[in-house]
Amino acid sequence: MRNFLIWAVVAVALIILPNLVSFSQQEVLVFLTINILVVASYRLLTLTGEWSLGHVVIMGVGAYASALVTKELGLWVPLGILVGGASAAFIAFLLSYPLFRMKGFYFLIGSFAAGEIIRLLWKRFRDPFGGAKGIKGIDPMPDFSIGIYQFDFFEPVSYFYFSAVVVALCLWILWRIEKSPVGLTFHAVHWQDKLAQASGVNLRSYRTLAFVIASGFAGIAGALLAHYIGTINPNSFDVEVMVFVLTWAIVGGTGTFYGPILGCIVLTILNEIVLRELGLEQTRPLIYGLILILSILFMPNGLESIVQKFTRRKEAK
Template sequence: MRNFVIWVALAIALIVLPNLVSFSQQEVLVFLTINILVVASYRLLTLTGEWSLGHVVIMGVGAYASALVTKELGLWVPLGIIVGGLASALIALALSVPLFRMKGFYFLIGSFAAGEIIRLLWKRFRDPFGGAKGIKGIDPMPDFSIGIYQFDFFEPVSYFYFSAVVVALCLWILWRIEKSPVGLTFHAVHWQDKLAQASGVNLRRYRTMAFVIASGFAGIAGALLAHYIGTINPNSFDVEVMVFVLTWAIVGGTGTFYGPILGCVVLTILNEIVLRELGLEQTRPLIYGLILILSILFMPNGLESIVQKVTRRKDAK
């Protein structure tokens, strides 16, 4: 019952929130919801102990796929978004064959290389990927009405509601996966790989599974982004964006489901409210870099460790 009240309160807060902020902040909210899905799906991959540097490019695969099937084939946009997720998952499945011959550092570099190859292919093949300029004029979501609310996707508020529902659904699925026997096996693959293997767990199959599922959700996030901003190019998914995702995950901590999301929300608020108000947006990479260094040095378990300390103290009382 208490949980139910909390969720309803959260839902109401999310419905009210965009109406209280400025237009540009509404846009930030849209990006924030999409980024939350990216970083939460990234965590599913890190559960098995592998850190990829290709996650943002995989997200781009979803964006390109959805943009192309809606633009060239005239597919309905919501279906296009699902196609985007499937495309990312398929590419990840193909990549997993070479990549999961590696572990740890080699996987990191291998995923980086694979991602760069995909980005260079987008750049090289102007047909259909549009070369360095990318794809412009991507179909927006078609407007529709659900009776009490008229979705007008020219407005960021409408898109925020739409993406928030999609992302919430995805997060719920990710959460269910993590708590399922499969998710528990992911943990085992990371922390007790020899024991898991001895117990008959096919390590490689579970690593592949985590990679494919995480990539599918990253693809959905990419597609959501593409249909919102309407234009994508290879540089939208470059290493700098990957570093941001990495920073959110590390600052938040990857030990819990909410850790990376917390990192993403806190850093976005810091970025949009503090830096923009102070006129320091130019220094964003500098500040992100410093935060990354300071948190790895002094807060290796992320913001979630602070949350855990606070809640534990409360429970003790």
């Protein structure tokens, strides 16, 4: 009952929040929900101990797929988003054959290479990917009404509600997966791989499963992004974006489910409120770089370690 109340308060707060902020901050909220899904899905992959540098490109696969099926085939947009997720998962499944012959550092570099190849293919083939200019005029979400609220997707507020619901649903699924026996096996694959193998766990198929699921959700995030901004190109998914995702995850800490999400929210607030208000947009990479270095040096477990310190202290009292 208490939990239900907390979630109800959170839901009400999320419904009110976008009405209190400016237009550009409403847009930031939309991006924030999408980015949360990206880092949360990234964490599922890191559960098995593998760090990929191709996650953002996989997200791009979802964006391109959804943009193409809705634009060229006229598919209904919500279905297109699902197709985006499925395509990203499928591409990840194909990539898992070469990539999971590698581990650790080699996997990192291999995933980077695979991602760059995909990105260069988008650049090279103007038909159907639109070359370096990408795809423009992607169909927006069709407006609809649920009785009490009229969704008008020209308004960022409406898209925020829509993406918040989709993302919340995805996060719930990711959470259920992590707490299921499959999720526990992911942990085992990372921390006790020899023991897990000796107990009959097929390490490779579990790594693949984590990679495919994480990629599917990244694809959904990419599709949400594509239908919101309406235009995507190969540079929307380059390694710079990947570095941001990595920063969110590391600053937040990947030890817990909420760690990366916390990192994403805190850094977005820092970025949008502090940097933009102070007019320090250009120094954003500088500050991100410093934060990344300082957090790996002094807070290797991320922001979540601070949260845990506080909650533990409370329990001790």
